[in-house]
Amino acid sequence: MITHHPKFELIQLFVNGQLPASLSAAIAIHADMCPKCQQQIALLTEQMAEVSFEEDSLQADLEQSLTTDNDSTADYSTDLTDEETLESLSIDDMVDAITMSDELAQTTVAADKTIIYQNENYVLPKTLSSMTLGKKATIGKLSRTRIQLNENEVRTSLLQIAPGGGVPEHTHKGFELTLLLEGSFHDEKGEYVKGDFIMLDSSVQHHPISKDGCLCYTVANDALHFTQGINKLLNPIGGLIY
Amino acid sequence: MNTVETKLPIFPLPVFLLPEGITRLRIFEQRYLKMVKLASQGQGFVIWLTTQDSEKPLIKWGSWVEIINFDQGADGVLEIDVKCKSLVEILSLDKDADNLHFGKVSKIPHWSQHNNIITEATKQSSLHKNLLESLHAVLAQEQHLSQLYTDENKQDTPWVIARWLELLPVNLSVKSRFVAIHSFEDAKHFVESIIN
Amino acid sequence: MQTNLLSKVTSDKSRYMSDKINHPELCQWLDAVATQRNKQAFTNLFKFFAPKILRIAKTKFPNEAQANEVVQETMTNVWRKAHLFNSDKGAATTWVYTVMRNVTFDMLRKIQGNKEDNLSDDIWPMAESMSSEEESFNDHLENKQLLSVLEELPEAQQEVVKGFYFSEMSQEQLATHLNLPLGTIKSRLRLALAKLRAQLGENS
Numbered sequence: 001m002i003t004h005h006p007k008f009e010l011i012q013l014f015v016n017g018q019l020p021a022s023l024s025a026a027i028a029i030h031a032d033m034c035p036k037c038q039q040q041i042a043l044l045t046e047q048m049a050e051v052s053f054e055e056d057s058l059q060a061d062l063e064q065s066l067t068t069d070n071d072s073t074a075d076y077s078t079d080l081t082d083e084e085t086l087e088s089l090s091i092d093d094m095v096d097a098i099t100m101s102d103e104l105a106q107t108t109v110a111a112d113k114t115i116i117y118q119n120e121n122y123v124l125p126k127t128l129s130s131m132t133l134g135k136k137a138t139i140g141k142l143s144r145t146r147i148q149l150n151e152n153e154v155r156t157s158l159l160q161i162a163p164g165g166g167v168p169e170h171t172h173k174g175f176e177l178t179l180l181l182e183g184s185f186h187d188e189k190g191e192y193v194k195g196d197f198i199m200l201d202s203s204v205q206h207h208p209i210s211k212d213g214c215l216c217y218t219v220a221n222d223a224l225h226f227t228q229g230i231n232k233l234l235n236p237i238g239g240l241i242y
Numbered sequence: 243m244n245t246v247e248t249k250l251p252i253f254p255l256p257v258f259l260l261p262e263g264i265t266r267l268r269i270f271e272q273r274y275l276k277m278v279k280l281a282s283q284g285q286g287f288v289i290w291l292t293t294q295d296s297e298k299p300l301i302k303w304g305s306w307v308e309i310i311n312f313d314q315g316a317d318g319v320l321e322i323d324v325k326c327k328s329l330v331e332i333l334s335l336d337k338d339a340d341n342l343h344f345g346k347v348s349k350i351p352h353w354s355q356h357n358n359i360i361t362e363a364t365k366q367s368s369l370h371k372n373l374l375e376s377l378h379a380v381l382a383q384e385q386h387l388s389q390l391y392t393d394e395n396k397q398d399t400p401w402v403i404a405r406w407l408e409l410l411p412v413n414l415s416v417k418s419r420f421v422a423i424h425s426f427e428d429a430k431h432f433v434e435s436i437i438n
Numbered sequence: 439m440q441t442n443l444l445s446k447v448t449s450d451k452s453r454y455m456s457d458k459i460n461h462p463e464l465c466q467w468l469d470a471v472a473t474q475r476n477k478q479a480f481t482n483l484f485k486f487f488a489p490k491i492l493r494i495a496k497t498k499f500p501n502e503a504q505a506n507e508v509v510q511e512t513m514t515n516v517w518r519k520a521h522l523f524n525s526d527k528g529a530a531t532t533w534v535y536t537v538m539r540n541v542t543f544d545m546l547r548k549i550q551g552n553k554e555d556n557l558s559d560d561i562w563p564m565a566e567s568m569s570s571e572e573e574s575f576n577d578h579l580e581n582k583q584l585l586s587v588l589e590e591l592p593e594a595q596q597e598v599v600k601g602f603y604f605s606e607m608s609q610e611q612l613a614t615h616l617n618l619p620l621g622t623i624k625s626r627l628r629l630a631l632a633k634l635r636a637q638l639g640e641n642s
Contacts, residue, residue: 015539016539017539017540017542017543017558025560028560028561046532049529049534049535052490052531052538053486091484091488094484094513095477095480095481095484098510098513098517102475104518104519104521105522126563128560130555130557131560150551151551258606376615376616380607383615384611408606409607410607411606411608412627416631416634432634435626435629435630435633436623436627438626
């Protein structure tokens with residue numbers, strides 16, 4: 001049974017689309033295996049939608065942003081009513097342009113992507129199907145493939161531990177997320193199973209061992225940048241724009 | 243409203259059946275053979291629509307049915323045809339030593355059989371011809387249904403709507419909404435918007 | 439990942455529904471766009487959502503052109519993907535929110551990492567339960583639900599039900615009997631459910 005779940009704050013950022021792709025994918029994969037988190041995400045999404053599209057709260061947000069935000073970012077003013085904003089959008093043109101094509105979006109489902117490590121064939125979660133995989137590297141019972149997401153200091157990988165293998169004792173300078181895709185492992189704290197979402201910060205020292213082998217999806221931030229702190233990393237959007 | 247309480251055997255099944263609806267059941271479990279024996283002595287039994295949806299309170303109503311025919315299937319299993327004579331509210335539930343459920347029930351009126359709920363005008367008017375013809379076509383073409391509804395080619399709107407509700411591929415919880423006594427108009431619109 | 443509401447959750451929905459938004463109306467517009475390609479309904483949706491999307495986008499993107507692009511992209515996807523909206527699984531606002539969120543996510547990733555990999559549809563698939571259009575939708579869902587109910591019944595009872603319960607038709611059977619395309623049956627069922635919900639109020 002899954003006992004390790006993403007924290008509420010992470011789920012909230014996920015729903016808002018504010019996590020990097022690496023962590024968003026991890027939560028999506030976890031939720032596919034975890035009805036509890038799936039339900040929480042559904043409810044939060046509904047709440048966020050309600051809040052986003054409700055007049056009053058928008059108005060409140062606006063007022064707040066107007067009083068706190070006097071600097072240049074308010075260049076294009078946001079204190080317009082729906083009607084005024086609509087005028088600036090030239091609806092007719094946009095609607096015409098959009099509805100000109102009657103084409104429906106095709107929904108194709110990508111074929112399952114598989115990966116083989118040490119004669120073990122794994123089917124990867126659909127969430128990862130458009131991601132580019134790097135080369136495989138194997139050292140003893142550990143195999144690793146980087147997932148090329150271009151997220152600077154955040155590194156995402158697939159990590160396979162062959163039966164009886166383990167990861168040498170290590171601490172984390174930033175954070176390290178391990179999501180168990182297949183199999184199980186244990187460390188000093190206990191046993192972890194498929195679907196467990198294990199988020200560790202720098203205070204934790206551990207030494208995972210997998211008796212029967214496992215495949216993990218891992219996300220870690222580069223030690224060089226750890227001083228930026230997790231919050232900034234978790235909010236790359238803020239880091240990017242401001 | 244009939245408030246007389248009756249104690250009847252209860253058969254939990256995900257089967258949606260309104261008054262006058264007929265379905266066939268295969269019976270081989272010991273406790274349900276016993277139920278059939280009891281039921282055939284006169285009072286029938288209740289099919290309790292179970293949805294096992296823990297989010298919602300248990301459905302408190304069922305379809306009170308009478309056995310109208312029985313036979314032995316090709317594999318020797320007892321098959322019974324049952325016809326719903328009324329909807330009932332299930333007031334309490336017990337189990338006997340054979341694990342057969344019994345419940346105290348009281349009849350609840352339903353639009354499909356209580357003529358006074360629906361005006362004569364509504365009953366006869368505005369029923370889309372399609373609705374009637376396509377139902378009869380379905381009953382004739384589906385072998386298992388034509389066996390059940392042998393001389394049931396009724397014309398009146400509530401009967402037709404009720405049969406369509408049983409047949410339509412929609413969620414049991416949606417169908418359950420049409421159990422309410424005043425839901426006839428909603429039910430009619432619902433069926434019409436699908437069958438057209 | 440299913441970001442839409444599970445049908446199980448919908449009974450709780452009223453808690454989050456405010457009276458300030460006319461949900462049944464939005465839902466009907468979206469259905470009209472999906473099933474009839476109704477331009478007027480789309481214009482109505484546009485008038486409701488576009489200004490709100492623009493204001494939200496302005497808080498996330500540094501320039502107005504980008505914020506406008508979010509509106510353009512989101513509303514285009516609403517038009518092109520409306521058939522993926524399932525009113526059984528949640529409100530129209532929730533669905534449009536996820537479309538907007540996905541557009542924003544991909545655009546930010548593009549600006550930030552210069553990656554045009556559009557991962558959002560993999561992370562938050564819009565078409566989860568409709569993966570293969572034809573055999574999907576209600577029927578699929580409901581049969582699945584029914585089957586899961588069946589699995590909880592004792593074996594002998596399962597036999598009873600499997601043998602004879604299915605006098606309830608499948609969508610395919612219904613389509614055959616009515617001599618209509620399956621797609622028409624699906625959209626009619628969907629509309630009927632949406633209307634029913636509107637009639638009865640969201641929380642009944």
